[in-house]
Each structure stands twice: as structure tokens, then as C-alpha cells.
Amino acid sequence: MKVTVDFEECLKDSPRFRAALEEVEGDVTELELKLDKLVKLCIAMIDTGKAFCTANKQFMNGIRDLAQYSCKDTLVETSLTKFSDTLQEMINYHNILFDQIQRSIKTQLQTFVKEDIRKFKDAKKQFEKVSEEKENALVKNAQVQRNKQHEVEEATNILTATRKCFRHIALDYVLQINVLQSKRRAEILKSMLSFMYAHLAFFHQGYDLFSELEPYMKDLGAQLDQLAVDAAKEKRDMELKHSTIQQKDYSSDDTKLEYNVDAANGIVMEGYLFKRASNAFKTWNRRWFSIQNNQLVYQKKFKDNPTVVVEDLRLCTVKHCEDIERRFCFEVVSPTKSCMLQADSEKLRQAWIKAVQTSIATAYREKGDESEKQEKKSSPSTGSLESGNETKEKLLKGESALQRVQCIPGNAACCDCGLADPRWASINLGITLCIECSGIHRSLGVHFSKVRSLTLDSWEPELLKLMCELGNDVINRIYEAKLEKVGVKKPQSGSQRQEKEAYIRAKYVERKFVEKQAASVPLPESGTKVLPPSQEEKRHSGPEKSLLAGERGAASQKEGDKQESPVFCDSKQPSPGLQLYQAAFEKNLPHMAEALAHGAEVNWVNVEENKATPLIQAVRGGSLVTCEFLLQNGANVNIRDMKGRGPLHHATVLGHTGQVCLFLKRGANQHATDEDGKDPLSIAVEAANADIVTLLRLARMNEEMRESEGLYGQPGDEIYQDIFRDFSQMASNNPEKLNRFQQSDSQKS
Missing domain, CATH: 1.10.220.150 (Arf GTPase activating protein)
Structure with a gap:
């Protein structure tokens, strides 16, 4: 309701004016209460929304964990990853919405209450004070006696001055009232309109996001329909198989044992046998035995690596054993040792003996074929990309x-x-x-x-x-x-x-528009002597690369040495993997991107340089951005060289604090030890590098704390995150602050 006060009535100070004032003051008081309540409700709504976003983010992290767990199922992993990315976008949209709500409702209306309504209250206090003074002056003027001329004049002057002051302040008060009544409409509607536009933008963003996802969801729905049909068919097949097997007689374990020389998985026969130990006590242990690939092997548990009893069945014999107290025993004898075994029944013993004998005969017949198969198996195979961890700290x-x-x-x-x-x-x-x-x-x-x-x-x-x-x-x-x-x-x-x-x-x-690389340097074959990449780098990279080669054990080669190789030559381009490897040290991201476009394996291993990877080379080159580029393109942060040192080890040895911080954020295993049994923390302690020791210890404490509290998949303590955030900012924006140890070492040397 809009209430205005007339300026003319103000000068008259009439009962109508006083009644209008009373109505306005009551209205403003009620307005203040309503606005305060609305602001409090807005704050509660924002807090609840942020709590919802936090819970939603935890749920989204749960979906991502489930996606990683389902890495063997491409459909599930891809779908869950897409859905979690979409949910992350919606969380971002929600946070933007809450920020706009806070600005439009909370901040804007609070400002109106604290400034405009406060001015009204201050004007009201002044008006009430001068009004009371005017009443007192009127009473005093009325009470003065006619014959006391001096008092009459004094009362008249006071009344005149008070009336003048009253009119001035009353006019100001009325002006403040009318301005407030006019402004409140605009302020309230402006804040609400901003609030509604924030929602409009939020729903538009959500609609656009899910419009992009909708075709994939429809395709997934169609696949799910087919999956349901396939699942029903598989269920019927399994029920039929269950019924068929159930009708068989399994009163004895003997019927379970069959052997097949041509088995697709290479296992001719398998089952439990008792094995006599070769120790002094001759104890018997029950183990899972199998005949596969012309070998007799056993396992204690399925996850254990098989223990080979007989390397080559062609060199052994098998016979019954009736000269010991236990029943159903037989012995497998090889040129170097014998193995005493016991079956659960006579039928099983005969089956095992026959299986061994048949495998021996088959191995002799197929000796030539097996050799060909082994040659095929030993042919080089292409590697596969391994994806690295992405933890999202917001900076x-x-x-x-x-x-x-x-x-x-x-x-x-x-x-x-x-x-x-x-x-x-x-x-x-x-x-x-x-x-x-x-x-x-x-x-x-x-x-x-x-x-x-x-x-x-x-x-x-x-x-x-x-x-x-x-x-x-x-x-x-x-x-x-x-x-x-x-x-x-x-x-x-x-x-x-x-x-x-x-x-x-x-x-x-498909990379159809990438220019094909010139004749590449092929990867060295096993046993082929080639020119090491360190010497190739010397040829092209000047003193800096020669120094690096010296660190890798190639310092004995002189700068001008250009011996030729049957595999590497100057007229050929390096292979994509070697190009990526070299560019990583040279901090040349465009060349690295070109190598990846030409099919370089991001986890390519340089066998001539301790099996170092491009990521390890990036560490040696000292570039934080180069490491980040490789990690974003799937580099494995935990691949180690021949000395057992991964990127985190090398960054610690070289004192690259920013890289240590990056690798810890990307899931590097700081418990891994090198060939000397040293983990990154012990290396940092020996080097007295306080920054790296701090980072490693904090990461270890945070890891232990998350494990003890069951917070798997969570970023961890806020202090830990703040410290890592500060190190990340410093490594990117002020790297010289983190190089003080390297500088001091160089000064000492």
C-alpha cells in the first residue's frame, strides 16, 4: 500500500497530518519486519542450497569412483563419467544461482533496510523531538501573564523560533517519507526481478546442458533395451544349463575330472591334489594343480603366481606309488627332482596319470607347432595409453x-x-x-x-x-x-x-588432416646396437642437452662425436615417441602436441636411458607446464625407470618443489622406493629441502587421516588443501621462491 503525506498538511500540523504520520510510521515498521524476515529466509535458503550442492558433489564423487571401479566395462565407465561431468556442471550452475540470489535479495534488501529505513527513523526522531519542543513553547506562551511584558516577549520569540524549526524539520520528515514510499516499490521489484532472472538463466543453462546429453541418453536407453533382451536370453540359457547339470550325478567328485588336450585356455586338466613337501617333516598340503602349456603347476590361492613343478613335461615320467602308507598316490619324476602327489580316489589318480601321459605325447607331436606359436607370441605388440588421475583443486x-x-x-x-x-x-x-x-x-x-x-x-x-x-x-x-x-x-x-x-x-x-611424418627412426629391436638418444640429443641440442646426457651416464661421449648407427641417421626424423621424449626436456609444448598427433605413446619408454619416460624427461627439464600437459594427456605418474625412480623421485632429487606438489595432487605414490630403498621423503630429508619435506609429510598425514576416517575419494583437510593451493600458485607465478635450495646448492658448489 502506497501512503503519501501532504506538504500543506505538514505546515498546518493538523490532525489529518498526525493521522497520516501514524499510518506511515506503522506501515514502515511492518515493512521493516517483512523485509528482515525475507532476508533471513533468503539466507536460510542459500545455506540449504549450499548444503545441497555439497551433498550433490559427494554423490557425484561417488559416481566417479564407481566409474573408475567399472573401468573394465567401457559402457558403464563412459556413461557414468558423462553423467558425473553433467552433474558437476549443474553444481556450478547452482553455485552461480546462489551467488546471484545473495546479491539480488540479501544484499540489495539489506542495503535498503540499513540505509533508507534508517534515514527514515533518524528523521522521525528529530521530528518527534522538535514536535515536543513546539508543544512546550505553545504551553509556555499560553501561560505567561499579560502584565509581564518581558516574559511575553521571551515566550513569543521562543514560540516563533520553535515553529520555524518545526516546519523545517517536518518538511524534511515528510520528504523522507514520500521518497521512501516511492523508492521501496522500485527496490523490492528490482531485487525480485533480478532473483527471477537468475532462475531463468539457471534453467536455460540446465536445459542447454541436458539438450547436449539427450542424444547420448537416448542411445543409452536403446542399448539398455537390447541389454535387457540379452540378459533375459542369458538367464534362460543359464537356467537350462543349471537344470542340465542338476540332473547329473555328483555323488562323487570323480565325475568332475576330465581332461582336454585341445582346451582353448591351454589348461589340459586341473583339480585339487595333496602334495608332499620336500622338507624334513614330509608334510602333505592340499593345492590346486593344473596341466597347462606342457607344464605341471600348482597354486595355494588363485591370486598367487603358479609354482612350476615340472618345466617341460617331455622330460618327465609318471608312475604309481604303492610303497607308502597313503592311498591313491603317484609320482611325477623329472631329471632334477620328483614330486609325490595324492588324489582323492583311485579313479582320480588314474585320470591324472593318463592326463600327464597324454600331455607328454602331445608335447612331442606338436613340438614344431609350439615353436611357431612361441615366435608369434614373442613378436612386438603395441602399447596402450594409460590415463592419469585428475584431482580438481580450484584456484x-x-x-x-x-x-x-x-x-x-x-x-x-x-x-x-x-x-x-x-x-x-x-x-x-x-x-x-x-x-x-x-x-x-x-x-x-x-x-x-x-x-x-x-x-x-x-x-x-x-x-x-x-x-x-x-x-x-x-x-x-x-x-x-x-x-x-x-x-x-x-x-x-x-x-x-x-x-x-x-x-x-x-x-x-582419425587424425586425417595431420601431415604424415617423414621416415621415422624405428624403435630398436632386441639385441640391436643403436645410437643412444642422449647422443642424438647432443647432436641437435647443444651444451645443455650434452650436460643432461652426462647425467645419464653418457658423458664419456665427446661433443663432436657423430658415430653412425644402422638404425638412427641424421636424414630421418625421430620416432614420435622419441620426439615426445626430447620435446619434453626442451619444454616445447607445440612439438609435444605434434608428436602426440603423430601417434606417440605418452608413456613411451626409452630403453637406452634407464627406461625413462617423457614425464621423467619433463621433470629433468624443470618445466611444471610440460608435466601438466603430459598428465592431462594420460601420462602415468607412477611409471618408474630401471633404478626404480618415478617422476616424484626425480622431482625430489632435483629439488623441483612445484613438480612435487603437482605429482602429489595427481596421485603419485610417495611410498614407492628406488633400488637403494629410498622413498621421496627420505631423499628430501637428506637434501634438507624443507619445502618438499613439508609437502610430502602433509600429503602422508592427509592420506592417513582420510583412511582412518573412511573419507576415500575426498580431497581431505582444508588446511592441507590451502597449503597445496599456495604452493601451486607460487610454483606457477613465483617459481623463484621455490628455487632457493637449488640456488644455494649452486652457490656452494
């Missing part, structure tokens, strides 16, 4: 990430369709994307592209620097090198989604 948010990344050449437009002002990024490729292309990238799977929002997600400093090292121009020069040659037209921002999807899949998954 750098919002527009600063957007502005910094979009300043990189080519990043102001979508890498794949050219739409201006992209708000999404692929963090392992180092490119910016529009929302439609980002949805297509998500569908490729995280082993091809990891998508993140430049405005809604949080950005770790090392990840932001990674984005600034690459960019759309760099990546397109690699992945679109042959675009004109093959005659493919790049899609535009207005192209159909199907056209964009086909292009993106051809570009990043």
Missing part, C-alpha cells in the same frame, strides 16, 4: 581465465567452427571451443578431449599456463596441416551439427 576462476586464454593467437574464435567469443576449452589439446563444439568434444571421450568451461569452472594456475602455451593457431597447424590437400571444407559456425561432428571426429580421432 583461478571466471573472467580472468577467459581473458587470458582468449588473448592467445587464434583463441578468440572456436578452433573447429570459427564462432567468435568461445567460452569452453579442451584442456589436453589447449584449444578454445564454442558450446556446440564442446559438446561434440565431450562425446569423443576424455582420452581424446577433456572439456572445461572458461567461465564456470575453476582453473589451477599450471593448467591456465598450459592453455597459454598452446592455442588454436598452434594446434590447427598440426591437426589441419593437410586440410587443403585432402579437399575437405572446414565447417562454419552455422553448419549443421552432424557436419561439425563428422569433421571433429576426422580431425582428432
Whole structure:
């Protein structure tokens, strides 16, 4: 209800004016109560919403844990990963909504109450005071006697001054009342409109997000229908098999034992036997025996590695044993030892003896065939990518990430369709994307592209620097090198989604537009003497690379030594794996991205340099961003070299505090020991590197605390997170502060 007070009535100070004032003052008091209540309800709603987001995030982490657990089931892992990513986006949208609600309702209305209503109350106090003074002046003027001229004049002057002051303050009070009555409508409606627009944006974002996910959900639903049909069929088959087996006579275990020389899994026969130990007590133990691959082996538990009793059945004989007290015994004799075994029945003993004899005969007949099979098995096989852990600590948010990344050449437009002002990024490729292309990238799977929002997600400093090292121009020069040659037209921002999807899949998954590498240096065969990569680096990389080669034991080669090799030669390009390996040390991210585009295995092992990996080379090179790039592209943080040292060991030895912090965040195993039995903590303690000792001890304490409290999959203590966040910021923005130990060591030397 809008109540106004007339200025004319104010000057008259009439009963109508006083009644209007009383009505306005009551209305403002009630308004203040209503607004205070609304602000408190808003605070409670925000707190409840944040609690919901926290619970939702824990649930989402549970889904991710389940996805990792289901890594052997591609359908389940992919689906759960997509769903958890979508839930994470919704959590981000919820947090944005709550921030806007706080600004629109809590902050805006509180400001109105504290400023405008407070001014009204102050004006009211002044008005009441001057009103009382006016009443006193009127009473005194009325009471003064006519014959006391001096008092009459004094009372008249006081009354005149008081009336003047009353009119001035009353007019100010009425003005304040009318302004307040006019302003409150705008303030209330403005805050509520902002509140509703926040919800509108929230639901639009959610709708867009799930619109991207909807095609995948429909496909998954169709697959589930087929899975239900398949499950019903399998159930019928299993019930039939159950019924068939149930009809057989299993009164004796003898019927369970059959042997098959041509078994697909290579196991001719298996079952439990008692084995006499070779110790002085000649104890008997029950073990699970099997005849497989022309060997007799046994296991105590299934997870144990099989113990070989007979290496080659062709060199042994089998016979009955009737000269001991136990029944159903037989002996397998080889040129070096004999093994006394006992079956559970005579029928089982005969079956085992016959199985051994048949296996011996078969081994002789198929000797030639087995040799061929072994040769085929020994042929080199291709490696597989291993994905590394991504823990998300939030350090750098919002527009600063957007502005910094979009300043990189080519990043102001979508890498794949050219739409201006992209708000999404692929963090392992180092490119910016529009929302439609980002949805297509998500569908490729995280082993091809990891998508993140430049405005809604949080950005770790090392990840932001990674984005600034690459960019759309760099990546397109690699992945679109042959675009004109093959005659493919790049899609535009207005192209159909199907056209964009086909292009993106051809570009990043099939890599159809990547320029084929020149004749590569083949990987060394077993027993082939080749020029070590350290010498190859000497040839191309100058004194710095020669020094590194010296650290690896190749210092005996002189700088100018250019001996030739039957495998490596200057006219050929290094293999993609070696190119990645060399570029990792040289801190050259574009060359690393090019090597990956040419098919380099991110966990490639250099057998000539203690089986070091590109990630270990990145540690030696001293670049935090290079390590982050490899980890984002699936590098395994726990692969160790021949000396048993992984990336965390090397970073600790070299005193690279920022890298130690990064590897601990990415799940490095700090309990692993090298060939000298030293773990990273003992190495850091010997080197007296206080920063690294602090990080390792904190990580170990945090790990123990999470295990004791059952907080698996949780980030851990807030203090621990804050310290690691500070180290991450320092490593990216002020690395010189973390290099003080290295500087002091160099000064001493």
C-alpha cells in the first residue's frame, strides 16, 4: 500500500497530518519486519542450497569412483563419467544461482533496510523531538501573564523560533517519507526481478546442458533395451544349463575330472591334489594343480603366481606309488627332482596319470607347432595409453581465465567452427571451443578431449599456463596441416551439427588432416646396437642437452662425436615417441602436441636411458607446464625407470618443489622406493629441502587421516588443501621462491 503525506498538511500540523504520520510510521515498521524476515529466509535458503550442492558433489564423487571401479566395462565407465561431468556442471550452475540470489535479495534488501529505513527513523526522531519542543513553547506562551511584558516577549520569540524549526524539520520528515514510499516499490521489484532472472538463466543453462546429453541418453536407453533382451536370453540359457547339470550325478567328485588336450585356455586338466613337501617333516598340503602349456603347476590361492613343478613335461615320467602308507598316490619324476602327489580316489589318480601321459605325447607331436606359436607370441605388440588421475583443486576462476586464454593467437574464435567469443576449452589439446563444439568434444571421450568451461569452472594456475602455451593457431597447424590437400571444407559456425561432428571426429580421432611424418627412426629391436638418444640429443641440442646426457651416464661421449648407427641417421626424423621424449626436456609444448598427433605413446619408454619416460624427461627439464600437459594427456605418474625412480623421485632429487606438489595432487605414490630403498621423503630429508619435506609429510598425514576416517575419494583437510593451493600458485607465478635450495646448492658448489 502506497501512503503519501501532504506538504500543506505538514505546515498546518493538523490532525489529518498526525493521522497520516501514524499510518506511515506503522506501515514502515511492518515493512521493516517483512523485509528482515525475507532476508533471513533468503539466507536460510542459500545455506540449504549450499548444503545441497555439497551433498550433490559427494554423490557425484561417488559416481566417479564407481566409474573408475567399472573401468573394465567401457559402457558403464563412459556413461557414468558423462553423467558425473553433467552433474558437476549443474553444481556450478547452482553455485552461480546462489551467488546471484545473495546479491539480488540479501544484499540489495539489506542495503535498503540499513540505509533508507534508517534515514527514515533518524528523521522521525528529530521530528518527534522538535514536535515536543513546539508543544512546550505553545504551553509556555499560553501561560505567561499579560502584565509581564518581558516574559511575553521571551515566550513569543521562543514560540516563533520553535515553529520555524518545526516546519523545517517536518518538511524534511515528510520528504523522507514520500521518497521512501516511492523508492521501496522500485527496490523490492528490482531485487525480485533480478532473483527471477537468475532462475531463468539457471534453467536455460540446465536445459542447454541436458539438450547436449539427450542424444547420448537416448542411445543409452536403446542399448539398455537390447541389454535387457540379452540378459533375459542369458538367464534362460543359464537356467537350462543349471537344470542340465542338476540332473547329473555328483555323488562323487570323480565325475568332475576330465581332461582336454585341445582346451582353448591351454589348461589340459586341473583339480585339487595333496602334495608332499620336500622338507624334513614330509608334510602333505592340499593345492590346486593344473596341466597347462606342457607344464605341471600348482597354486595355494588363485591370486598367487603358479609354482612350476615340472618345466617341460617331455622330460618327465609318471608312475604309481604303492610303497607308502597313503592311498591313491603317484609320482611325477623329472631329471632334477620328483614330486609325490595324492588324489582323492583311485579313479582320480588314474585320470591324472593318463592326463600327464597324454600331455607328454602331445608335447612331442606338436613340438614344431609350439615353436611357431612361441615366435608369434614373442613378436612386438603395441602399447596402450594409460590415463592419469585428475584431482580438481580450484584456484583461478571466471573472467580472468577467459581473458587470458582468449588473448592467445587464434583463441578468440572456436578452433573447429570459427564462432567468435568461445567460452569452453579442451584442456589436453589447449584449444578454445564454442558450446556446440564442446559438446561434440565431450562425446569423443576424455582420452581424446577433456572439456572445461572458461567461465564456470575453476582453473589451477599450471593448467591456465598450459592453455597459454598452446592455442588454436598452434594446434590447427598440426591437426589441419593437410586440410587443403585432402579437399575437405572446414565447417562454419552455422553448419549443421552432424557436419561439425563428422569433421571433429576426422580431425582428432582419425587424425586425417595431420601431415604424415617423414621416415621415422624405428624403435630398436632386441639385441640391436643403436645410437643412444642422449647422443642424438647432443647432436641437435647443444651444451645443455650434452650436460643432461652426462647425467645419464653418457658423458664419456665427446661433443663432436657423430658415430653412425644402422638404425638412427641424421636424414630421418625421430620416432614420435622419441620426439615426445626430447620435446619434453626442451619444454616445447607445440612439438609435444605434434608428436602426440603423430601417434606417440605418452608413456613411451626409452630403453637406452634407464627406461625413462617423457614425464621423467619433463621433470629433468624443470618445466611444471610440460608435466601438466603430459598428465592431462594420460601420462602415468607412477611409471618408474630401471633404478626404480618415478617422476616424484626425480622431482625430489632435483629439488623441483612445484613438480612435487603437482605429482602429489595427481596421485603419485610417495611410498614407492628406488633400488637403494629410498622413498621421496627420505631423499628430501637428506637434501634438507624443507619445502618438499613439508609437502610430502602433509600429503602422508592427509592420506592417513582420510583412511582412518573412511573419507576415500575426498580431497581431505582444508588446511592441507590451502597449503597445496599456495604452493601451486607460487610454483606457477613465483617459481623463484621455490628455487632457493637449488640456488644455494649452486652457490656452494
